Amino acid sequence: MNIRLRSIQVTIALGAGLLLLNGCGKSGKAVQTTAEVAPPVETVAPRPAVTPETPAAPATDYTKLQPAEMGIEDVFFAYDEHALDDAAMRILSRNARILKEHADVVVMIEGHCDERGTFEYNLALGEKRAHGVRDYLASLGVNPGQMRVTSYGETKPLEAGTGESVWARNRRAHFARP
Numbered sequence: 001m002n003i004r005l006r007s008i009q010v011t012i013a014l015g016a017g018l019l020l021l022n023g024c025g026k027s028g029k030a031v032q033t034t035a036e037v038a039p040p041v042e043t044v045a046p047r048p049a050v051t052p053e054t055p056a057a058p059a060t061d062y063t064k065l066q067p068a069e070m071g072i073e074d075v076f077f078a079y080d081e082h083a084l085d086d087a088a089m090r091i092l093s094r095n096a097r098i099l100k101e102h103a104d105v106v107v108m109i110e111g112h113c114d115e116r117g118t119f120e121y122n123l124a125l126g127e128k129r130a131h132g133v134r135d136y137l138a139s140l141g142v143n144p145g146q147m148r149v150t151s152y153g154e155t156k157p158l159e160a161g162t163g164e165s166v167w168a169r170n171r172r173a174h175f176a177r178p
Contacts, residue, residue: 062104062105063102063105066177067175067176071094072095075088075172076171076172077172077173078171079114079167080125081171082128082129082132084132084136096141096142099137099142099146100140100143105146106146106147106148107146108150108176109133109134109147109150109175110156110173110174110176111126111128111130111131111152112152112170112174113126113129113154113170114171115167117154119153122153123152123153125151125153126151126152129151129173130149130150130173133173134149148178158174
């Protein structure tokens with residue numbers, strides 16, 4: 001057992017010696033190096049660039065826009081009707097919101113009809129349509145001074161021709177500039 005212990009010690013000593021020789025490089029000389037330590041780097045948050053103040057874009061002058069450019073939509077009517085249906089009231093609610101936001105805008109509400117009926121009848125029906133739209137907008141809080149009313153009857157159709165699809169597009173209240 002003593003011999004065995006002795007051989008383990010010799011093996012360990014030889015292994016340690018080989019490691020020492022191998023670690024020193026080929027020249028057999030120990031090379032001493034000194035590592036340069038860089039000074040600590042201080043981080044600084046970047047400063048925002050200083051630029052001359054950009055002028056704000058000029059505000060849109062809504063008084064010069066056409067109502068459609070502002071998002072104001074026309075409403076359409078059933079044959080021989082001047083009463084507002086649910087679809088027309090939804091559209092007019094959106095129109096009212098726009099007009100109340102831009103109290104300096106004045107619109108002309110034009111009443112239009114299809115070609116059926118007499119000239120006089122259509123002129124009166126167009127006027128009822130325009131007045132009904134104006135009154136509904138006023139009930140939603142739009143200043144009546146922002147609205148003018150006129151009727152063109154059948155004289156200014158949106159679409160030329162005959163047939164229900166054409167006539168339906170011509171029965172309307174149209175928003176324009178006075």
